[in-house]
Amino acid sequence: MASRPKATILDIAREAGVSKSTVSLVLQGSDLIRPETALKVRKAIEDVGYVYNRGAANLRKAHSNVIGMVINDLTNPFFAEMAVGMERVFQSAGIVPFIANTAENPVRQEEVLKSLMEQGVAGLIVSPARGTTPGAFRRIEMAGLPIVFTMRRLPESRIPVIAPDNHRGAWLATAHLIGKGHHRLAFFGGSSDLVVYHERLGGFREACEALGIAKRDTLVVEGETSRKGGIACLETAFAMAEPPTAALCFNDAVAFGVMLALRKRGLEPGADFAVVGFDDVIEAQHYMPALTSVAVDSAGLGERAAHVMLRMIQSRTTRAEDHIGAVNLVVRDSCGPHRRAGMGDAA
Amino acid sequence: MASRPKATILDIAREAGVSKSTVSLVLQGSDLIRPETALKVRKAIEDVGYVYNRGAANLRKAHSNVIGMVINDLTNPFFAEMAVGMERVFQSAGIVPFIANTAENPVRQEEVLKSLMEQGVAGLIVSPARGTTPGAFRRIEMAGLPIVFTMRRLPESRIPVIAPDNHRGAWLATAHLIGKGHHRLAFFGGSSDLVVYHERLGGFREACEALGIAKRDTLVVEGETSRKGGIACLETAFAMAEPPTAALCFNDAVAFGVMLALRKRGLEPGADFAVVGFDDVIEAQHYMPALTSVAVDSAGLGERAAHVMLRMIQSRTTRAEDHIGAVNLVVRDSCGPHRRAGMGDAA
DNA sequence: TTGATTTGTTGGAACGTTCCATTTAATAGA
DNA sequence: TCTATTAAATGGAACGTTCCAACAAATCAA
CATH class of the missing domain: 3.40.50.2300 (Response regulator)
Structure with a gap:
């Protein structure tokens, strides 16, 4: 169980008796490869216990498949539901959302955003922490990274917002x-x-x-x-x-x-x-x-936010419309029946 | 606001009139650099709007600062609290936890784990989804990646577990x-x-x-x-x-x-x-x-799990002791007073 | 048979860092 | 003055992938 040096694409190539390029093509599911060759390669991949190095790949592709969601308070089930809504959408688009919690702390938020950017995310969905300074997202905007806010809006910001009415x-x-x-x-x-x-x-x-x-x-x-x-x-x-x-x-x-x-x-x-x-x-x-x-409808807003983000990524833009989600009043028992007249004061 | 080609360490070097190696050293906070030079470099970093590319760095260092936490149900406040406990510990160790939700779905879990590994995480904390097959973590163990389970234990597995009693x-x-x-x-x-x-x-x-x-x-x-x-x-x-x-x-x-x-x-x-x-x-x-x-004490268990993970990473081991957390009964009102005799049946 | 085309495979450069070995400049010791 | 030492900065190879241009083999058209 000692951790031998990680297997790379070259190890696979050697094992399968092909070139690294061939292995790369197999990994990408290209149909330029003869099925039998592909099979041979896939077997070698299993044998050497290979794990794909996305960091190295992104070095060339400059297009990652992960987006970051930055949440101000994960312990609030309301936000958790929203996060789950987003996940549903992203999953079917083949992109993986990584969630980070800021616990309403702007400093923590700064760190988290920095980390996510360094990791090379394709976009950011943020529910800003209370007390976020207006300039906190300048660097991200400068980098041309797609970003959308959910639930909360910053005083003067051009970043698109997905929020309830x-x-x-x-x-x-x-x-x-x-x-x-x-x-x-x-x-x-x-x-x-x-x-x-x-x-x-x-x-x-x-x-x-x-x-x-x-x-x-x-x-x-x-x-x-x-x-x-x-x-x-x-x-x-x-x-x-x-x-x-x-x-x-x-x-x-x-x-x-x-x-x-x-x-x-x-x-x-x-x-x-x-x-x-x-x-x-x-x-x-x-x-x-x-x-x-x-x-x-927090889950619905989450889904909507995810869709907007997907579109921004595809069209390589950093602009999008705000979206104000419909709300509706669910009447239950906490307001009692109609109030008896004569109890209030003059109208 | 168009996204110009991302600035690299070389752009900074040119801007500051030094070599890329110098910039690299500044980024790592080395004290081999004359303070004035460092200052000059830091200014250039600001000017070109540089964002560090951790993927490229990890290519050489093979040691990242992110760990993945895989949670079976984020909407359960119980797990959310645990996640928050972990975050506290990791934050002070300069490690960034990325959270992923599996929604109790073993297939989703598989995907998420794969993604996290590809991303080059330094370790994994997992609360396994219901119905996880015993072999689901074989690849991870083979790769020699530190992993600990929380809350749930798999039938026959040697992976350390942090769970309540x-x-x-x-x-x-x-x-x-x-x-x-x-x-x-x-x-x-x-x-x-x-x-x-x-x-x-x-x-x-x-x-x-x-x-x-x-x-x-x-x-x-x-x-x-x-x-x-x-x-x-x-x-x-x-x-x-x-x-x-x-x-x-x-x-x-x-x-x-x-x-x-x-x-x-x-x-x-x-x-x-x-x-x-x-x-x-x-x-x-x-x-x-x-x-x-x-x-x-879910938050406490989270902290404990984080500590165990930290130790595993530092000592480059994949082994650790299980930890069974103390529990205690909090008596409130839902059991009423002592039950009146004569109501039960024969004893 | 020859050349053109298709199919499958390949070498090598590039991506943005780190780090070793080296160079250059400054300082000290004689 | 010259050499030894220290401090500061540097060039280049390496990391694991992608992708282009090139190649070999097989097939086709004539």
Whole structure:
């Protein structure tokens, strides 16, 4: 089991009694080779335990078959699903996606991107870490490497983005809440250093305005995008003089936190306080009560991103259209039935 | 922004007015170069927008800085956490882990492994897909590439394994159930093509035997390792003449399914039927009721696996000790208080 | 028979690095 | 002054592949 010096194409050639060029052609599945010769070569390949050296090959071809996907938080099932969607597409195109995690750390992201480029990837799909500086992708753009963003958008960047329609999703959810008879609404969680945050909050605000909710009857509480953050948001809201009766949460995780906090106060999510989430992760439907949430089809977005990338690679361009994915509100039990009249304040 | 031919070390040399060897030395941070020269070179590197070609370098060095981690199911937060643990360790060792997902598909796994090897990884950490054939790793072993398994073990393989103490975990959980006064116990979920299954089931069986539960009072129901599987298991169990009053589940996901199914029948998990899970994923503590589960410290196992791999690479060996990680039972609310006497059957 | 064509195979240069052996320049020792 | 030593920089071969141009053998057209 000692690791003898790795077998190369030349070893195969010697073993099979042909030239290295012939071996190379066999490896590429060329039909210029006589079937019997090919067979002989393939046997030799097995015998010497050869592994193809793609690094050496890329030296000549300058066209690799791997693309890098850089994910900001792999432990978030939402991103994991997206990654899986992409894999499906790439697999059938014969290209291999390597995934790297940045854990929301811009420094780590820098390292990972550098490594991926050095490895000679054909393209990059990135869900940028929070706090990424606008210049972080300059080198990649300079190198003319295809790159697309998913889920998140950078403030001023010309890089194509594949993301859900956050604005519309928030609008729909808010309208649903108002339709249920709520007058005092809150937007919970998220922080303003994320473009996504502004998109969702914008949808919330516009829906409120369009449907006649006064600005003073809306409450916005920033917070971590986690269960913990949700708990904190609710506590903050209930410390107010006139607390809201319903909340749109930045995220399903926040929504779960809010529901937990409600229970802790002896309130029943749905009946006593309406909550809607965003993302519609798998757990949403299994929760008690099942969470009403804005579904964004993360796997579908992943597939779309992969297709865009494929096209960019084929047409050797670094440009592509943005793609805003459709969203839809999945109504479950966390907003209860229509709110009884006479409980709200003046309208 | 057109992609001009990629800059090489020679372009830098020309730009800086030195030889390619000098540039190479600067890139490697050698102290054989006069600081001023190094500075000049580094400036040239910036100017020409150079990206290092690791493939070309590896052609000479035959020692890369990337290792591959092959995961059977990235959407399972349990594995995602493990991956993150590994990343922490590798990062500080200057090694970049590339993650690939196999989605429990042995064919996909084959492809992914091949690709990773071709890419010239320094080592492989694999959580094998279900149904992996014993010979799947022969080529890798033949190539003398360090490899370690995590979480799962292959029937007859000499490859080192880093995994939790499944047997002990199941034993503890079962003893807990029996200590609560249950006499008819079930083991729910999982399938016998997994070594892990036998380990956990073995722990369950031994605990039952050691603590005086007759074999005929135990029920084993195989099933998918998902919520859906859990639901199915419970239905099956309740179709029996004398259904069990408590269950050890293969997996937290199965446990969640079981609790869901109980609720659907109007039964309260904990009070009416005790359930304990395995893995202790983050959601376990947030569920209603909070799930009692066997914690396996997935991130810790990930770190351990990474350390083992590092050592193997350094000492150029392909051998290492197995490592069985400690487990502990986290008691929460899903087993209720001690069971009232007189409800069970004869003992 | 001869030359043209087709089929199958081959040598060699090139890709972008590393690293050894060597050269050149600067400094020290006598 | 000359030689020995050290410091800094360099040229060239090698790594494992691809691919072009060239070649040999077999087949065909005349």
